[in-house]
Structure formats: C-alpha cells, structure tokens
Amino acid sequence: MRSRLGLVSGLVAGGLLGAVIGLGVSVETSRPPMVIAAALLGALVLGALGQIAQWVRAAAGSTRRLEYAHARAVDAQGQHRRRLDEVHNRLGRTDRDLTKRLDTVTEQVTRLGEHVSHQPADIGRQTRQIVDDQVALLQAHSQLQRLVSMNQVMPRPGTWAASEDLLLYLVGHVLREQPALIVDLGSGQSSVWMAAALRQSGSNGRVVAIDHDLNYAEQTRELAAAHGLSRWLDVRVAPLQETQIEGQTYTWYDRSLMTDLHNIGLLSVDGPPGQGGKNARWPALPLLQAQMATDGVVVMDDMVRNDEQAIVADWLTRFPQWQVTNLHFEKGAAALRRVDSGRAS
Numbered sequence: 001m002r003s004r005l006g007l008v009s010g011l012v013a014g015g016l017l018g019a020v021i022g023l024g025v026s027v028e029t030s031r032p033p034m035v036i037a038a039a040l041l042g043a044l045v046l047g048a049l050g051q052i053a054q055w056v057r058a059a060a061g062s063t064r065r066l067e068y069a070h071a072r073a074v075d076a077q078g079q080h081r082r083r084l085d086e087v088h089n090r091l092g093r094t095d096r097d098l099t100k101r102l103d104t105v106t107e108q109v110t111r112l113g114e115h116v117s118h119q120p121a122d123i124g125r126q127t128r129q130i131v132d133d134q135v136a137l138l139q140a141h142s143q144l145q146r147l148v149s150m151n152q153v154m155p156r157p158g159t160w161a162a163s164e165d166l167l168l169y170l171v172g173h174v175l176r177e178q179p180a181l182i183v184d185l186g187s188g189q190s191s192v193w194m195a196a197a198l199r200q201s202g203s204n205g206r207v208v209a210i211d212h213d214l215n216y217a218e219q220t221r222e223l224a225a226a227h228g229l230s231r232w233l234d235v236r237v238a239p240l241q242e243t244q245i246e247g248q249t250y251t252w253y254d255r256s257l258m259t260d261l262h263n264i265g266l267l268s269v270d271g272p273p274g275q276g277g278k279n280a281r282w283p284a285l286p287l288l289q290a291q292m293a294t295d296g297v298v299v300m301d302d303m304v305r306n307d308e309q310a311i312v313a314d315w316l317t318r319f320p321q322w323q324v325t326n327l328h329f330e331k332g333a334a335a336l337r338r339v340d341s342g343r344a345s
C-alpha cells in the first residue's frame with residue numbers, strides 16, 4: 001500500500017500542477033485543449049518521480065536492514081570464534097593434562113611391573129624366613145618343655161612375655177650355672193620358668209622378680225603358686241620413681257627394694273616397659289653392676305629395638321669391663337659378661 005502512495009500522490013499532484021500550468025498557457029494562448037495535455041503530462045512526470053522516490057526509499061530501507069543483519073551476523077560470528085577459541089584452549093589444556101597423567105600412570109605401571117617382577121623371589125624369601133623363625137621357636141618350645149617339667153598349663157610366650165628362644169637360653173643358663181641369685185627386671189613367665197629351672201636342678205637358689213605394677217606382680221605370683229614354685233620366686237613391687245645418675249634423671253624402679261641383692265648371677269633386663277620413655281632400661285647396669293657376681297651375666301631382651309641397642313652400646317662405651325654377645329633371637333637379645341670373668345657367654 002505504502003509503495004503505491006508515491007505513485008498515486010505523484011499522479012494527483014502532477015495532474016493538478018499540469019492542469020494549472022495548462023490552464024495558464026491556454027489562457028495566455030487562448031487554446032483550451034492544452035489543459036488536459038499538460039495535466040496528463042504533469043501527472044505522468046510527477047507520478048513517475050514519486051514512484052522512483054518510493055523505490056529509492058524502499059531500497060535505502062532494505063540496505064539498512066541488510067547492514068543491520070550483516071552487523072549481527074558479524075557479531076555472532078565473532079562470538080562463535082571466541083567460543084571456538086575457548087573450546088580450543090580447553091581442549092589444549094585437557095590434552096596437556098591427559099598427557100601428563102598418562103606419563104605418570106605409565107611411570108607407575110612401569111615401577112609396579114618392576115616391583116611385581118621382584119615379588120615372587122621376595123615373597124618366597126620372606127615366607128621361608130617366617131617359617132624358619134617359627135620352626136626355631138617351636139624347637140625352642142619343645143626343648144624348654146623337655147628340660148623343665150611344668151605340671152600346669154603355662155601361658156603362651158611372646159608379645160609381652162619373653163619369646164621361647166630367650167626363655168630356653170635363660171633356662172639353659174640356670175640349669176648349667178645354677179646361680180644362687182637371679183634378678184628378673186620385669187616379672188612374668190621368664191621369672192616362673194627360671195624358678196622352675198632352679199627347682200629342676202635341685203638348687204637352693206632363688207629368683208627375685210621386680211615389677212613396677214602391682215597387678216602384673218600378683219599375676220606372676222599366682223602363676224608361680226599354681227606351679228608350686230613360690231619357694232623359688234620372690235616377686236617384689238618396686239614402683240617407678242625418678243633417679244639421678246651422673247646428673248641425668250631416669251625413671252626406674254625404687255632401688256630401696258634391691259639393696260639386699262648381692263652376688264647376682266643372672267640379671268635379666270626386660271623392664272621397665274619402654275613406654276616409660278627413652279632409656280627406660282639404661283639404669284640397670286650402672287645401678288646394679290656393683291651387686292653382680294664376678295661371673296654374673298646380664299641379659300638384655302628386645303635388642304631388635306633401637307632404644308635397647310643404643311643402651312647396650314652406651315653401656316659398653318662407659319663400662320669397658322663388660323663385653324657383649326649378640327643372641328639372634330626373635331626379638332633380639334644380648335648377653336653381657338665381665339671381660340675378666342673368664343667365661344664365654
């Protein structure tokens with residue numbers, strides 16, 4: 001409709017203008033037919049001009065719309081490009097991450113492969129070692145039973161108690177040497193087995209077992225009583241207290257309960273428990289060596305532990321009159337004798 005408006009208004013305006021001009025010319029020239037021709041010509045010319053103007057306007061409008069659409073298309077293209085760049089960057093990062101992870105996984109799988117390739121040998125070696133150790137403990141247990149007869153059930157050795165191999169060593173020593181006085185620092189099965197060995201050998205010797213704990217001391221007494229060994233075993237409760245030695249403070253048993261112990265033939269060091277602090281067992285030799293028999297033996301249990309190893313190493317440095325024999329037992333042990341005792345461990 002709007003596109004026809006230019007044409008119609010041009011025709012009307014051109015017709016009127018042509019008529020007016022034709023009228024003027026007719027009046028001047030006194031020739032009436034000029035009016036219609038002029039009106040037609042004017043209408044035609046202005047109608048055509050109006051239509052052209054309308055087309056030009058329409059074309060301009062289309063151009064603006066095209067420009068607008070183009071601008072939007074460019075904008076959208078820019079956004080797409082930015083998104084594409086972003087996706088591309090992300091893909092690049094993911095790719096780098098994946099490559100890095102793949103490298104790590106490859107490295108771990110390679111290491112695992114190397115580890116696994118050594119496993120059968122290691123597992124075999126470890127299994128053989130465990131079996132050997134258990135067989136050694138069983139043999140020790142069996143010998144222990146044959147050497148010393150017990151008429152009641154004994155609790156299982158190990159964990160808190162001394163292992164069978166150390167019990168066999170202590171019992172063997174008692175049967176062979178028959179010490180008149182044995183001191184067991186840390187009461188328990190070891191105290192009862194050594195008392196049984198004294199009885200077995202017909203000795204009048206005795207075991208004095210020291211315990212800081214009333215309940216564990218009582219358990220040891222009851223175990224000894226159940227085996228009829230009370231005569232050979234004296235369990236003393238010696239609470240832990242601070243002791244000064246060469247300017248250092250240690251937590252150790254109340255010494256006043258040990259002043260009557262002389263000529264100790266065998267001193268077993270299996271207490272106080274290590275949780276009392278580092279060097280818990282260190283005071284044993286410095287405080288009791290003067291009460292040891294000349295050929296007395298000190299046995300330190302748990303030599304697989306760093307603390308016990310350090311204690312024995314320190315004893316040997318400070319007291320060079322003592323020499324050590326390492327005993328390759330389940331929990332490790334060490335036997336110390338005076339150099340001039342003239343006896344082998």
Ligand SMILES: C[S@@+](CC[C@H](N)C(=O)[O-])C[C@H]1O[C@@H](n2cnc3c(N)ncnc32)[C@H](O)[C@@H]1O
Pocket residue numbers: 160161162185186187188189190191210211212213216217270271272273
């Ligand atoms: C290593 S144990 C002594 C073991 C003893 N020589 C033996 O062979 O049976 C040292 C101290 O730990 C304490 N004790 C014993 N059995 C324990 C247990 N099951 N749990 C915690 N402490 C224990 C006792 O006070 C004992 O004197």
